[in-house]
Amino acid sequence: MKATQEIPEAYREMLSRSVTKSYTESDRHRLGMEPTPKVQVFRQGCWTLYRCGTEFASDYDPVLIIPSLINRNYILDLLPGHSLIEQMKLAGLDVFLIDWGDPDAGMGNYGFDHYVSKWVKRAVRQVKKITGKARIQLAGQCIGGMMATMYAAHPELRNDLSTLFLLTAPLDLADSGLLAQWTATEGFDVDKLTAAFQGLVPAHFFHASFPLLDPKNQLAKYRRLLENFEMPGFKEIWEALDIWGSDNVDFTKQAYTELISTMYQENAFYKGEYMVGGRKVDFKDIDVPILSLVARDDHVFTEKAAFAIHECKAAKQGRLDYHVIPAGHVSLIAAHPVRVHTYTLVREFLTRPEQLRTGAKKK
Amino acid sequence: MFTMGEDIMKQWAENWEKLMGDHLEKLVHNEKFISEMSKSIAATMTGKAFYSKALDEQMAAMNLPSRTEIVKVLQKLTDIEERLIDLTERFEDYVDAQQAKPAAKAAPAAEKPEAAAPARDAKARKQKK
Numbered sequence: 001m002k003a004t005q006e007i008p009e010a011y012r013e014m015l016s017r018s019v020t021k022s023y024t025e026s027d028r029h030r031l032g033m034e035p036t037p038k039v040q041v042f043r044q045g046c047w048t049l050y051r052c053g054t055e056f057a058s059d060y061d062p063v064l065i066i067p068s069l070i071n072r073n074y075i076l077d078l079l080p081g082h083s084l085i086e087q088m089k090l091a092g093l094d095v096f097l098i099d100w101g102d103p104d105a106g107m108g109n110y111g112f113d114h115y116v117s118k119w120v121k122r123a124v125r126q127v128k129k130i131t132g133k134a135r136i137q138l139a140g141q142c143i144g145g146m147m148a149t150m151y152a153a154h155p156e157l158r159n160d161l162s163t164l165f166l167l168t169a170p171l172d173l174a175d176s177g178l179l180a181q182w183t184a185t186e187g188f189d190v191d192k193l194t195a196a197f198q199g200l201v202p203a204h205f206f207h208a209s210f211p212l213l214d215p216k217n218q219l220a221k222y223r224r225l226l227e228n229f230e231m232p233g234f235k236e237i238w239e240a241l242d243i244w245g246s247d248n249v250d251f252t253k254q255a256y257t258e259l260i261s262t263m264y265q266e267n268a269f270y271k272g273e274y275m276v277g278g279r280k281v282d283f284k285d286i287d288v289p290i291l292s293l294v295a296r297d298d299h300v301f302t303e304k305a306a307f308a309i310h311e312c313k314a315a316k317q318g319r320l321d322y323h324v325i326p327a328g329h330v331s332l333i334a335a336h337p338v339r340v341h342t343y344t345l346v347r348e349f350l351t352r353p354e355q356l357r358t359g360a361k362k363k
Numbered sequence: 364m365f366t367m368g369e370d371i372m373k374q375w376a377e378n379w380e381k382l383m384g385d386h387l388e389k390l391v392h393n394e395k396f397i398s399e400m401s402k403s404i405a406a407t408m409t410g411k412a413f414y415s416k417a418l419d420e421q422m423a424a425m426n427l428p429s430r431t432e433i434v435k436v437l438q439k440l441t442d443i444e445e446r447l448i449d450l451t452e453r454f455e456d457y458v459d460a461q462q463a464k465p466a467a468k469a470a471p472a473a474e475k476p477e478a479a480a481p482a483r484d485a486k487a488r489k490q491k492k
Contacts, residue, residue: 042450106437178391185394187402196411198434219380298430339382
């Protein structure tokens with residue numbers, strides 16, 4: 001065991017970096033964050049399409065991952081041994097990842113419709129061209145999962161997909177937790193709230209409310225670090241998650257307004273009233289095999305928001321693998337020991353032979 | 364290992380954390396609090412929007428472009444870039460389709476001899492007999 005004087009000093013340093021959010025590139029480097037090498041294959045404006053790894057030969061349909069818009073995509077490739085992408089590569093998959101980057105004010109008029117019908121479609125087109133495969137496996141995390149569902153529900157776009165993998169993806173946003181309660185409150189007027197913003201809603205504006213989603217956890221954060229300071233690997237994963245959590249991205253004003261008013265207040269996507277590329281999309285029409293992983297202790301959305309996927313055609317045909325993992329919104333893939341179970345489920349689903357995908361649930 | 368003084372501090376910190384946690388938890392679920400909070404932020408933002416508009420007018424009076432105008436130009440540029448990529452993709456798809464056409468025409472001709480092969484083999488076997 002280390003000398004007791006040594007621990008508080010190192011702890012104080014970590015605490016200071018965390019409170020002042022003074023993380024630098026060298027901290028990310030020191031921790032070995034984003035261990036999987038990535039090659040840029042397409043770029044437009046702020047967003048980039050990457051191909052992950054160095055070996056691309058694969059027997060399976062390529063995987064395209066749509067990350068959330070709220071935070072950076074490296075939660076999917078956080079640290080060695082704590083990386084979903086690393087696991088996908090080990091399974092022999094050809095993995096492509098979208099990086100939404102930092103939108104600029106010129107993109108302010110682009111909402112979810114544009115993200116899906118233009119940018120995700122463009123990314124899918126690139127993946128098909130590069131790999132020469134006719135269909136791809138689409139994966140989405142959090143709001144990226146909602147966008148992947150929109151793609152899979154679109155009458156034309158859905159033809160590009162062989163499977164759909166959803167990770168903590170909200171579909172039914174009515175009564176889906178604290179965020180839903182806040183947006184349903186009298187006086188919550190998104191137009192007034194964003195009136196002063198031109199093009200972009202700054203990250204600090206909406207991220208200010210995020211710690212309030214789970215205040216007890218926020219208060220316990222630094223105590224937990226001190227209590228587990230000696231545990232091998234704990235402080236590295238704690239710091240990596242803290243870096244990721246404080247690395248927030250601006251929202252385009254249109255996407256923010258749609259998320260609050262169209263998705264939360266009107267629940268339009270769940271009701272099948274949301275339009276993508278001029279067509280109404282109803283997730284109940286999805287008939288490709290689906291893997292949906294939900295976090296039991298999710299503080300962003302309740303399980304009800306993701307459970308709605310049971311209403312789609314694929315579920316009725318027995319082609320839905322649905323698992324509730326006893327972990328949090330991101331810990332199910334990045335931190336908690338249960339992530340190993342998550343990785344197994346993902347690998348098994350994405351590498352499952354076609355014949356096993358029809359009506360059969362592989363044990 | 365904690366000393367007695369540290370134990371007391373630890374106990375005190377745990378109690379504080381629990382009390383604060385419970386209090387904040389109640390607060391963030393309180394509809395009245397959220398409503399008042401939203402109204403207060405909305406009022407601040409409306410004020411900020413009013414200030415930005417006044418600033419825009421001042422810039423216009425000085426014959427200078429305002430931020431609003433710059434954002435509009437940026438949006439138009441982004442739309443043009445989007446349209447250009449759309450057209451490039453359409454053109455690429457058209458070229459791909461054109462290149463696929465001769466290949467598709469050539470394919471049946473190339474397939475014929477292969478299709479005839481089993482018949483040829485059967486004839487050869489008959490002749491042997």
